[in-house]
Amino acid sequence: MRLIYEKSIKGRKGFKLPQPDIPGQDEIPVQYCRKCAANLPEVSELDVVRHFTSLSQMNFSVDSNFYPLGSCTMKYNPKFTEKIVNIEGFLELHPLVPQLLGGGRLAQGALEIIYNIEQLLCEITGMEAFTMQPLAGAHGELTGVMLIAAYHKNKGARRKHIIVPDSSHGTNPASAAIAGYDVILIKTGKDGCMDIKEFKQKLSEDTAAVMLTCPNTLGIFNTRIKEITDLAHSVGALVYYDGANLNAIMGKCRPGDIGFDIVHLNLHKTFATPHGGGGPGSGPVGVSKSVVEFLPVSRVMKRPGGAFYLNYNNKESIGYIAPFYGNFAVILKAYVYILVLGREGLIRVSEYAVLNANYILSRLKNYYEPAFSRRCMHECVFSAFAQVKKGVHALDIAKYLIDKGFHPPTIYFPLIVKEAMMIEPTETESKETIDGFIDVMIEAARLADADPDKLTTAPQTMPVKRLDETKAARDLNLRWKPV
Amino acid sequence: MTYIPHTKEETKEMLDAIGVASIEELFKDIDPGLRAKSFNIPKGQSESEVIRHMQELASKNATYLTNFIGAGFYDHYIPAAVDAIAGRSEFYTAYTPYQSESSQGWLQSIYEYQSAICELMQLDYANASLYDGGTALYEAAMMAIRVTGRNKIIMDSGVSLIYRTMLYTYTSNLNIEFVETPVVHGQSSREEIYKHLDEKTAAVIVQNPNFFGAIDDHSDVIKKAHSLGVLAIMSAYPLSLGLLKTPGEMDVDIATGEGQSLGIPLSFGGPYLGFMACKKDFIRKMPGRIVGATTDKDKKRGFVLTLQAREQHIRRERATSNICSNEALCALRASVYVSLLGKEGMVDVAKLNHRKSEFAKDILGRISGVEVKRSSPTFNEFTLVLNKNTDVVVQKMIDKGFAAGFPLGRFYKGMNHYLLVAVTEKRTKEEIEKFAETLEKVLCD
Numbered sequence: 064m065r066l067i068y069e070k071s072i073k074g075r076k077g078f079k080l081p082q083p084d085i086p087g088q089d090e091i092p093v094q095y096c097r098k099c100a101a102n103l104p105e106v107s108e109l110d111v112v113r114h115f116t117s118l119s120q121m122n123f124s125v126d127s128n129f130y131p132l133g134s135c136t137m138k139y140n141p142k143f144t145e146k147i148v149n150i151e152g153f154l155e156l157h158p159l160v161p162q163l164l165g166g167g168r169l170a171q172g173a174l175e176i177i178y179n180i181e182q183l184l185c186e187i188t189g190m191e192a193f194t195m196q197p198l199a200g201a202h203g204e205l206t207g208v209m210l211i212a213a214y215h216k217n218k219g220a221r222r223k224h225i226i227v228p229d230s231s232h233g234t235n236p237a238s239a240a241i242a243g244y245d246v247i248l249i250k251t252g253k254d255g256c257m258d259i260k261e262f263k264q265k266l267s268e269d270t271a272a273v274m275l276t277c278p279n280t281l282g283i284f285n286t287r288i289k290e291i292t293d294l295a296h297s298v299g300a301l302v303y304y305d306g307a308n309l310n311a312i313m314g315k316c317r318p319g320d321i322g323f324d325i326v327h328l329n330l331h332k333t334f335a336t337p338h339g340g341g342g343p344g345s346g347p348v349g350v351s352k353s354v355v356e357f358l359p360v361s362r363v364m365k366r367p368g369g370a371f372y373l374n375y376n377n378k379e380s381i382g383y384i385a386p387f388y389g390n391f392a393v394i395l396k397a398y399v400y401i402l403v404l405g406r407e408g409l410i411r412v413s414e415y416a417v418l419n420a421n422y423i424l425s426r427l428k429n430y431y432e433p434a435f436s437r438r439c440m441h442e443c444v445f446s447a448f449a450q451v452k453k454g455v456h457a458l459d460i461a462k463y464l465i466d467k468g469f470h471p472p473t474i475y476f477p478l479i480v481k482e483a484m485m486i487e488p489t490e491t492e493s494k495e496t497i498d499g500f501i502d503v504m505i506e507a508a509r510l511a512d513a514d515p516d517k518l519t520t521a522p523q524t525m526p527v528k529r530l531d532e533t534k535a536a537r538d539l540n541l542r543w544k545p546v
Numbered sequence: 547m548t549y550i551p552h553t554k555e556e557t558k559e560m561l562d563a564i565g566v567a568s569i570e571e572l573f574k575d576i577d578p579g580l581r582a583k584s585f586n587i588p589k590g591q592s593e594s595e596v597i598r599h600m601q602e603l604a605s606k607n608a609t610y611l612t613n614f615i616g617a618g619f620y621d622h623y624i625p626a627a628v629d630a631i632a633g634r635s636e637f638y639t640a641y642t643p644y645q646s647e648s649s650q651g652w653l654q655s656i657y658e659y660q661s662a663i664c665e666l667m668q669l670d671y672a673n674a675s676l677y678d679g680g681t682a683l684y685e686a687a688m689m690a691i692r693v694t695g696r697n698k699i700i701m702d703s704g705v706s707l708i709y710r711t712m713l714y715t716y717t718s719n720l721n722i723e724f725v726e727t728p729v730v731h732g733q734s735s736r737e738e739i740y741k742h743l744d745e746k747t748a749a750v751i752v753q754n755p756n757f758f759g760a761i762d763d764h765s766d767v768i769k770k771a772h773s774l775g776v777l778a779i780m781s782a783y784p785l786s787l788g789l790l791k792t793p794g795e796m797d798v799d800i801a802t803g804e805g806q807s808l809g810i811p812l813s814f815g816g817p818y819l820g821f822m823a824c825k826k827d828f829i830r831k832m833p834g835r836i837v838g839a840t841t842d843k844d845k846k847r848g849f850v851l852t853l854q855a856r857e858q859h860i861r862r863e864r865a866t867s868n869i870c871s872n873e874a875l876c877a878l879r880a881s882v883y884v885s886l887l888g889k890e891g892m893v894d895v896a897k898l899n900h901r902k903s904e905f906a907k908d909i910l911g912r913i914s915g916v917e918v919k920r921s922s923p924t925f926n927e928f929t930l931v932l933n934k935n936t937d938v939v940v941q942k943m944i945d946k947g948f949a950a951g952f953p954l955g956r957f958y959k960g961m962n963h964y965l966l967v968a969v970t971e972k973r974t975k976e977e978i979e980k981f982a983e984t985l986e987k988v989l990c991d
Contacts, residue, residue, distance in 0.1 A: 064650075064654065066654070066657075066658055066661075067658055067885050068658070068661060071889075075888070076888060076890065076891065077627075077885065077886040077887065077888050077891070078625055078886045078888070078891050080891065080894050080895055080898060080971065081898070081971065081974075083898060083901055083902075084974060084975040085901060085902060085905040085975050085978075086905070087901070088900070088901050088904035088905055088908070089904060091761065091789065091790070091900060091923050091925070092923060094763055094791070095761045095762075095763055095790060095791050095923055096789055096790060096791055097668075097787065097789065097790060097791050097792050097795060098795065100788070100889050100890065100892070100893050101662075101665040101666050101668075101787070101788070101889065101892060102665050102889065103662060103665055103666075103884050103885070103887070103888050103889045103892055104885050104888055104889070105888045105889050105890070106885060106888060108625075108627055108886060111627060111631075111882060111885045111886050112627055112630065112631065114885075115631040115634075115655070115878075115882060116631070116634065117651070118650075118651035118652075118654055118655050119631070119634040119636035119637050119651055120636060120651065121649075121650040121651030121654070122637065122640045122643075122648065122649050122650070122651040122652050123640065123645070123648040123649065124635060124636045124637070124638075124640040125635075125639035125640070126635040126636065126639045127636060127639075128648075130640075130641070132641060132644075135641055137639075137641060138549075139549050140635075140638075140639055141549060141593075143593045143596070143597060145633065146597065147596075147597065147600050148813070149629075150600065150604040151604070151609050152601075152603075152604025152605055152606070152607040152609050153604050153607065153813060153814060154609075154811045154812070154813055155609040155621070155811065155812055156607045156608075156609050156812060156813070156814040157613060157615050157619065157621065157812050157814075157949065158619060158812065158814050158815030158816075159615050159617055159619070159952055160607075160608065160611075160615070160949065162956055163937070163940055163941070163944070163949075163952075163953065164937035164938070164940065164941050164953070164956075165941045165944070166944075168608075169607065169608035169611075169944065170606075170607050170608070170814070171606040171607070172602075172603035172604055172605065172606035172607045173603075173607050173814045175603055175606070176603060183587060186584065186585065186586055186587055187585070187587065189582070189583065189584070198677040198678060198681065198816065198817070199677060199869075199870065199871045200870065200871070201858070201868045201869055201870040201871070202677060202681070202869075204868065205716070205868055209715065209716075209718070209719070212718075212719045232859075232870075233857075233858035233859040233860070233861075233862045233865070233870075234858050234859075234868050234870050236862040236863035237858035237861075237862055237865045237867070237868035238868040239863065240864070240865075240868075241867065241868050242719055242720075243719040246862075246863040283575075284575040284576055286575050286577065289577070289579075289580060312576070313585075314582055314585045315573050315576055315581065315582060316576050316580045316581055316582050317582045317583070317584075317585075320580065320581075320583045321580055335549075337635075337638040337639050337875075338638075338639065338641040338642075339637075339638050339640075339873075339874050339875030339876075340637055340638065340640045340641065340642070340643070340652045340655075340874035340875055340878065341641060341643070341652075341674070341835065341871050341872050341874035342675075342677075342817070342871035342872045342873045342874050342875065342876075343677075343816070343817030343871075343873045343875060343876060344871045359715070381715055381718070382711060382712075382715035383680075383708065383711040383712045383715050384712065384715055384716070385677075385678065385680070385681075385712070385815075385816070386618075386619075386678055386679070386680050386708050386709075386712070386815060386816075386818070387814070387815025387816060388814065388815050388816075389815070389816060390816040390817040391813050391814040391815050391816050391817075392811075392813040392814075392816065392817055393816070393817060395600075399596050399600060401587070402588070402590070402591055402596045402599070403548060403590055403591060403592070403593060403596055404548050404549075404590050405587060405588055405589045405590025405591065406587040406588065406589060406590070407589070407590065408548045408590045409585075409587060410585070411548075411550055412550070414569045414572075415550045415552060415569075417569070417572045417573065418552075418557065418560055418561070418564075418569055418572065419560075421564045421566075421572055422560045422563055422564055424564075425563050425564045425565065426563060438572060438575070440572075440575075462645075462647065465645060465647055465648045470645065470648065471645055473644075476859070490549075490550050491549050491550060491551070492551075493551040493552065493556075494551075494552065494556040494559065494560060522647045522648070525647040525648055525650070526647075526848070527646075527647055527650060527842045527846055527847075527848035528842040528843055528844060528846070529647065529842060529843065530646050530647070530840050530841070530842050530848045530849075530850050531840045531841055531842070531843075532840065532850050532852065534840045534841065535838040535839070535840035535850045535852040536838070536852050536853055536854075536855075539671075539829065539838060539853075540838055540839040540840070541657070541660055541671050541672075541829070541836060541837070541838050541839075541852070542657070542660050542661040542670075542671065542672065543657070543658070543661040544661075
């Protein structure tokens with residue numbers, strides 16, 4: 064499709080501004096002004112609406128397709144949450160209002176919501192306190208690692224490294240490194256969990272923390288998790304819970320009870336806020352008692368009389384990590400999702416997420432090699448290694464799924480599984496949708512034997528065929544340029 | 547069973563296929579000793595009950611005030627078409643476009659957004675967005691450190707205090723030396739910056755217009771910085787660039803900023819939009835997602851995520867940043883906004899902001915007890931010095947229906963009489979006059 068820039072017609076306008084209702088004023092001196100206007104499109108409102116409507120239709124989305132993208136939790140996003148963020152009292156509230164003298168009274172509703180959701184998340188995870196400020200999961204991780212650093216600094220120690228298993232999300236080692244730590248990688252054992260022997264060897268008084276996802280990215284709940292948190296604590300290290308997969312265990316167990324010290328959640332995963340094509344997310348961080356004093360400022364507190372206020376008086380705090388109080392509109396959606404689901408609803412989320420994933424695992428295990436031969440939690444990982452011998456890769460199966468109207472699973476992650484296909488159906492998908500997906504996966508396995516070209520030339524039904532990624536990285540074309 | 551479609555029969559069929567008797571059996575890896583000690587969450591409510599509850603909470607927020615607060619976050623008008631497009635669930639229920647063939651709509655939208663940012667900044671390349679203006683500035687500082695291999699940063703105090711504080715938080719465990727240079731007569735102190743510029747310096751960070759609203763032309767500072775191999779980073783206000791000299795024209799190396807002014811609601815602090823653009827030499831050191839154009843085997847143009855070897859999902863602890871997501875939906879809003887306003891509209895809206903703000907300066911300056919700081923030109927925000935404590939004045943103004951501005955004493959010692967006032971295109975002549983009239987009364991009381 065043509066770019067909006069390529070649809071531009073000189074002199075066409077898309078929006079009417081108010082007429083200036085005041086007399087002319089002094090101009091800005093020319094030395095401070097740009098020489099010529101930015102080359103932005105000149106199009107009508109209908110041009111814009113039609114252009115972006117067409118673009119919207121050139122996407123797979125949860126509302127149009129089954130989207131079992133492992134680790135991303137592409138569940139249904141309830142529609143009423145969109146209505147709530149558009150209430151004027153939320154939409155138009157300036158974030159500096161409560162920072163005015165006496166301004167707290169002007170934002171009581173917003174502060175109450177932040178306070179309430181923090182309490183709810185504490186109960187869901189078993190943590191002592193939460194901050195809603197981190198703007199995405201990886202941002203929560205960075206906040207968590209800074210909390211780890213502050214904790215040890217306060218104890219007078221500068222510990223050197225953070226331990227992560229090799230099955231971890233890439234953000235874990237990246238967050239640890241960016242905050243100034245060395246990263247020690249522990250390999251995954253035959254059971255799909257971090258090799259505990261190697262872990263014990265690497266764990267030392269130089270270990271600042273261990274970062275774990277549980278269930279991990281292979282969809283496996285580590286049965287020795289308590290042993291790991293205890294071992295870490297025995298050398299004074301903290302244990303960090305990457306909450307990307309909290310959606311598997313709600314109401315069943317809580318990271319706080321298991322001994323985790325810091326937790327980040329991804330509201331866009333577990334709590335059904337829309338993924339927005341890659342963001343905005345929201346990555347609140349919960350902490351145990353020993354870490355509370357280091358939380359970022361400000362914190363929302365409640366006075367004995369019931370009024371809410373922002374507290375900045377915390378000398379041990381790591382400081383400001385976000386301009387304000389987090390991605391408030393995202394937080395709103397997660398809050399109302401929790402209110403609608405309630406206790407039983409949240410428990411069922413995890414139960415049915417796990418049921419759906421195990422159903423897929425059971426039905427596909429005779430066609431694709433499961434990464435580990437054991438039950439899974441909310442997602443299952445297969446390897447297309449057997450198919451490679453026939454010249455078919457995980458990528459080809461993914462592209463074939465696209466032709467059949469299914470968003471592919473996550474492929475080539477976790478990195479430790481060759482030709483990985485990581486499938487996360489989520490609880491909101493029905494049996495017949497999942498059966499339809501399974502049928503296509505079985506068909507793909509059959510085609511790998513019988514007619515591999517069907518797979519290696521897919522997709523055929525999309526606006527473009529497979530794109531040349533090497534060319535994209537070599538001959539950089541990252542923007543439109545005026546002719 | 548909210549949003550869970552399974553009937554009892556289907557659940558039974560699925561359990562049979564798995565070969566277990568109950569769902570609970572699927573959780574047997576969780577040791578009984580590790581089971582949740584408590585899960586005291588209220589019972590679920592209906593959609594209509596929750597909406598009522600939220601309307602009550604929303605009504606406790608004072609959005610009825612006529613807003614003159616800016617400080618980096620502005621009350622601009624958002625055309626309805628922006629909401630209509632961003633409200634399309636084909637956009638908002640998709641995820642990062644990893645599978646390019648089934649995500650061409652999103653990929654093209656991001657490519658167009660990157661183009662718009664490049665055009666506004668007059669720089670070569672832009673990424674697909676970062677979280678907000680503050681984290682974008684932090685990422686730019688880290689990028690400059692990677693590019694130069696140096697570790698000293700000079701930061702002008704005209705950079706938003708919120709962003710400066712964030713930068714200090716993020717780098718507190720790293721070996722980075724920061725020097726803050728003062729603002730003199732509203733603008734960056736050349737003398738102080740030059741004093742600290744040396745061959746150990748990775749970057750000079752400035753903001754334009756600065757936090758106090760003043761416009762500057764940093765070309766001289768940047769020229770001097772470049773002569774010592776120092777990069778220039780500028781935090782910019784994109785809506786002002788319809789009119790103001792661009793980062794590119796000043797030879798800035800990396801421009802970042804808050805994109806909220808481009809069609810994104812205030813929403814009590816987020817989600818917002820961090821943008822980043824740079825000169826082409828630095829693209830491979832840039833953090834975040836980047837979309838590029840390429841072709842398929844029929845030579846048809848298409849778009850993909852590119853230069854992914856910089857990113858955490860490939861490079862892990864050696865990545866340029868830990869960032870995974872971006873603010874795609876906010877970037878889409880920005881792209882639709884600039885497309886609607888278009889080439890001329892972006893100039894006109896900037897002019898309108900400036901004109902209304904000058905009008906406000908003019909009539910506010912006539913009030914006894916008010917001094918307008920005029921040492922530098924301003925865009926749509928300016929500083930007043932009042933003859934009374936601003937905190938108290940602002941509090942009184944609230945009672946009369948005005949969010950009168952941001953009292954600088956909240957952030958800066960010794961500025962208890964300073965008020966930062968923003969006037970956007972949304973403020974009418976009547977509102978501005980009423981504001982002046984009310985302020986006059988409050989100051990006389």
